[in-house]
Amino acid sequence: MLDRLRLIEKRYRELEERLADPEVLARQSEYREVARTHAEIAPIVEATRRYEAAVKDAATARELLGHEDDESLREYLQAEAEEKEAAAEAIEQELHILLLPKDPDANRNVIVEIRGAAGGDEAKLFAGDLFRMYQRFAESRAWKTEVLASSPTGLGGFNDITFEVKGDGAFGCMKHEGGTHRVQRIPSTESGGRIHTSTATVAVLPEAEEVDVEIDPKDVRVDVFRSSGPGGQSVNTTDSAVRLTYLPTGTVVSCQDEKSQLQNKEKAMRILRSRLLAEERERAASSEAATRRSQIGTGDRSEKVRTYNFPQNRVTDHRLQMSVHNIEAVMNGDLDSFVNALVEREQAQLIEAEADAAADSAP
Numbered sequence: 001m002l003d004r005l006r007l008i009e010k011r012y013r014e015l016e017e018r019l020a021d022p023e024v025l026a027r028q029s030e031y032r033e034v035a036r037t038h039a040e041i042a043p044i045v046e047a048t049r050r051y052e053a054a055v056k057d058a059a060t061a062r063e064l065l066g067h068e069d070d071e072s073l074r075e076y077l078q079a080e081a082e083e084k085e086a087a088a089e090a091i092e093q094e095l096h097i098l099l100l101p102k103d104p105d106a107n108r109n110v111i112v113e114i115r116g117a118a119g120g121d122e123a124k125l126f127a128g129d130l131f132r133m134y135q136r137f138a139e140s141r142a143w144k145t146e147v148l149a150s151s152p153t154g155l156g157g158f159n160d161i162t163f164e165v166k167g168d169g170a171f172g173c174m175k176h177e178g179g180t181h182r183v184q185r186i187p188s189t190e191s192g193g194r195i196h197t198s199t200a201t202v203a204v205l206p207e208a209e210e211v212d213v214e215i216d217p218k219d220v221r222v223d224v225f226r227s228s229g230p231g232g233q234s235v236n237t238t239d240s241a242v243r244l245t246y247l248p249t250g251t252v253v254s255c256q257d258e259k260s261q262l263q264n265k266e267k268a269m270r271i272l273r274s275r276l277l278a279e280e281r282e283r284a285a286s287s288e289a290a291t292r293r294s295q296i297g298t299g300d301r302s303e304k305v306r307t308y309n310f311p312q313n314r315v316t317d318h319r320l321q322m323s324v325h326n327i328e329a330v331m332n333g334d335l336d337s338f339v340n341a342l343v344e345r346e347q348a349q350l351i352e353a354e355a356d357a358a359a360d361s362a363p
Contacts, residue, residue: 054085143170147161178203225243320345
């Protein structure tokens with residue numbers, strides 16, 4: 001590990017020199033890339049320096065302890081050495097986590113698709129509740145949200161809604177939200193007071209840029225149609241809604257939220273690029289499934305990941321076997337306990353995978 005840390009620190013110093021180079025500064029795209037890489041490895045360098053200082057301090061205390069006869073000073077030096085050794089051990093564990101393979105998409109913006117599934121109108125209302133929950137979660141992180149496409153219902157829910165979350169680390173934080181979310185509650189439309197179980201599906205996609213996915217215009221069929229609101233009522237009298245069909249895979253994206261056909265097409269292309277990038281990532285993940293068990297991919301999308309039980313004031317994440325008894329706070333965007341635990345779970349899986357790989361390669 002130490003050899004790897006020295007190489008990273010050398011790389012860090014080289015990046016610092018490039019950031020101070022006027023020629024690099026003049027090329028903004030190159031400067032942004034250098035600055036991004038510099039910022040990514042800065043926590044590793046900072047932890048390395050803390051680790052080396054703690055190891056040095058512990059060694060100094062041990063050396064002094066070996067030459068000291070005064071009992072009170074020996075007790076002090078013994079405590080000092082143990083404290084610094086414990087600090088070094090803690091920082092070493094921190095470094096192991098920092099050195100884990102990074103998700104290349106972690107710092108991307110996120111495109112989230114929510115669809116009402118089983119449960120009729122109640123499922124669609126729940127889809128709306130999930131959308132507002134994620135909006136509030138994004139606000140708590142000072143991230144911005146933008147609706148890209150939606151199909152609202154007359155009761156305040158959504159058949160489906162697609163929105164973007166913009167912010168540093170958005171995908172790395174939200175990627176574990178993908179899957180089937182289940183709600184258990186008495187619907188507002190239920191006169192008999194019976195508890196219903198409904199579901200909504202959530203897909204979380206890293207936002208793709210044009211350089212990530214090349215789309216040949218000849219592979220995309222563009223259809224325009226008139227936008228409509230809940231119940232099919234006409235919203236405008238022009239063909240501003242856009243439907244894109246990616247012919248090689250049959251992937252279809254529709255947008256009708258904007259009054260401008262051009263704006264709807266631009267949003268639809270953003271969603272299409274992100275879906276195609278996600279499909280490409282999933283194909284790569286499935287082909288490497290044997291050695292990348294820690295990746296959260298398509299499997300979780302088809303599983304029940306979380307249940308929101310209103311009568312019992314409980315939200316349970318089934319992957320973590322973890323429950324929170326404050327459903328109002330969760331629906332208001334307080335997802336930190338789940339998000340943090342899921343990130344820690346991913347890190348533990350990565351550590352286990354690396355240990356397995358090391359054991360397999362050992363003679």
